[in-house]
Amino acid sequence: MKQIVCVKWGTGYGPEYVNRLYGMVSRHITGPFRVVCLTDDRAGIRAEVECFDLPELGVPHPERTAGKWRKQVLWGETVPGLEGVALFIDLDSVIVGSLDPYFEFGNEDDVICARNWARPLARLGQTSVFRFKVGANAHLLKNFRADPQGVADKYGFEQHYVTASVTGGIKFWPESWTRHFRLHCMPAFPLNYFVTAHCPKDALIVTFPGGPNPDDVLMGCWNKNVPPYRTRLQHLMALFSGPRVDEKRWRHLRRYVLPVPWIAEAWKD
Structure with missing residues (x-):
């Protein structure tokens, strides 16, 4: 079962973003799949999407940072509705080709991201699209909760924190994907x-x-x-x-x- 997960909170993106993500996934994947949405508002989301309550961050959101730290809940020991390997896709993404390669590349224990295109010479991940094994890097959320403002001040963006903290280091998708x-x-x-x-x-x-x-x-x-x-x-x-x-x-x-x-x-x- 291929699992795709997205996160929707606040008012920045309406339910149409989730609905269109499901539509795009369904047209660009083979075999059994499910789309899971962690959200604080299920209104308007199509029935095919499996919605679960978005876990609380558990600490005050860091100040003075542009990082989307709410996504750190994906690194918990457990994630509502998920187990095993999942592919996270940001809601503001447009799928134009097959998703199958994202599930076939690398090993199931790898955390695989796109390279941060804005800083091509640095070995930084970009977490708009990444694959991970649920619970395998639970120290990310634990360490963040221990000092959220300190982590945010040090790294600035949640994806920089992920890059520096994943056990064994992140891997990268082929650049063209x-x-x-x-x-x-x-x-x-x-x-x-x-x-x-x-x-x-x-x-x-x-x-x-x-x-x-x-x-x-x-x-x-x-x-x-x-x-x-x-x-x-x-x-x-x-x-x-x-x-x-x-x-x-x-x-x-x-x-x-x-x-x-x-x-x-x-x-x-």
Whole structure:
């Protein structure tokens, strides 16, 4: 049984993200599978998804950090609804190829991640997509709970903490499998004003860490600070007046995206 797990908490992502993840998984996997969602709100999630209550972190969430530390509950001795090997996929991911290789690569005791694309020369994992054995690295959650602010201050991001703490070290997927939308799909500025983001050859999953989100770029906007289908001229004029993608003008200038048809085709129930 191939197990896929996702985590949904707060209001950042609606149930449609879980529902579309299930739809994508079902189209890109062979053999028996199950999708497990750990969540604080089951409303609107399709019946095929097995929902379990998201465990409490058990300590105050660290301050002064952008890390998604709530995901540390996946490293507990037990995880609701799961046992054995599971593949975690962030909700803001678009599956474009077979998931089978993610279950066939390496050994079942390995923790396997994508390489952190933003820092390619460092041996850092990116936890948008990772495979793990439930309970095999329970010291991660235990040590985090013992000093959550100290861990966050030292590592900054939960994925850096995972990289440094997994027994035996993390392993990496083949580079082409897991791609980063901003870094691997978007044309370089200023070509992004004229060329649509592409789906990289041999990619299996496209991830969106740090934004934008799939529901925005499929409509041709970077985030919900600006209306969709904003023209090039309107985007440029917003440098001086009107809502901007980012308060910093140089970031607003660079963050323009045309509608992405292949996301609309892939990211659906």
